[in-house]
Amino acid sequence: MDNKENIKITEQQILEAAQEIFIEKGKDGARMQEIADRAGINKALLHYYFRSKDKLFMNIFKKVMHGLLKQVDQFMDCEDIFGFIEKVVPSYISVLEKNPYLPSFILNEVNRNHEGILNIIQTSDLDKSKLKKILENNIAMGKIIPITLEQLIVDILSLCIFPIAAKPIILGYLFQGNTNSHEEFMKQRADHIIQIMRLALTPKNNIQS
């Protein structure tokens, strides 16, 4: 009957539950029992769908990692570098604020040499050539200062991702636990990054309006 549908539903529920728990607790901290509970099924059924905790984790990690990288990819068809920055920065911050544990989870797991995790990162077939051409063009036209694509991308991602990953430190260390001040800080963060990058990239002899 609706057997096939049930399979999909169960598998989907497992994947959703596993993603939540893995991101929240990390691979080592996650418990198969807790994943089963949140998925509303039995622990044995987990091993029926995914043979082991390792396999389940890799499944989740691959999906999440590729999703995050695609988040950069989708804005690469743009007229100039500033257009790219203005689109990617608010989008990235918005996504990460809805998933606050995602950055530290990813950064943590990629630094433990799990088998095959490096392979997952390299498997993402991003086409940077488009953005690279735009960058070189912008530089040649004198619209922005000379900069390598790699430094630029790392700059942007750093400024977006670190504040989310380090939220407890920033909240405690810079704002003494004052959540209102921190919220205000984060509300201005995207605009601030765009402004900083615009100021940094714009040549001094090319003042805009």
Added chain:
Amino acid sequence: MDNKENIKITEQQILEAAQEIFIEKGKDGARMQEIADRAGINKALLHYYFRSKDKLFMNIFKKVMHGLLKQVDQFMDCEDIFGFIEKVVPSYISVLEKNPYLPSFILNEVNRNHEGILNIIQTSDLDKSKLKKILENNIAMGKIIPITLEQLIVDILSLCIFPIAAKPIILGYLFQGNTNSHEEFMKQRADHIIQIMRLALTPKNNIQS
């Protein structure tokens, strides 16, 4: 005899071993047996010096966290903001490159609500007033654009820390595993950050040299 000295030596060896293993494997991934092995002692002795894994972990985390925050603190007596940036950026990157797992370890652990971890962060009694005064002074003199101290500090730390924490991603995703290119990238990173921040902070009508 040298009993007292032996105690200190043993405790020190435990602390060093525990710090290495916790940073490398995370709290959940670390094993008391492995810590004991690396310290050259017995597993039971760990529990004699530190009652539990939790207590040992908190001991380590506190030390490491305060050390990192102090790393910012020590450069705060400076004439102007650019002096601060030019000293803190190379120093921070240099320290973190020698301890590549440190950033992702810290970022990961602060996002799991271990009991008392927030307390540790707030306990660091940094005096930001000095730097704040310098910043406000620099802004009033028109040496740099208007910017809040919090956004500035987060900008600097982001640009320094993220590239270390995300090294496997940057290496795989931006450099396709080419370690030579990545090394070159990191060699230029400190100078790049200083340049970017100088360009961003310097008012457009105040061209230097």
Added chain:
DNA sequence: GTCTATATGGCGATAGAC
């Protein structure tokens, strides 16, 4: 203080009925 031996519990994984 330091060790060996053991208690105690929890976890991933499997067997087997339905």
Added chain:
DNA sequence: GTCTATCGCCATATAGAC
């Protein structure tokens, strides 16, 4: 495909001799 029951292991922690 889903469940209950259980195996086998390993981790933290303790007991007790030296």
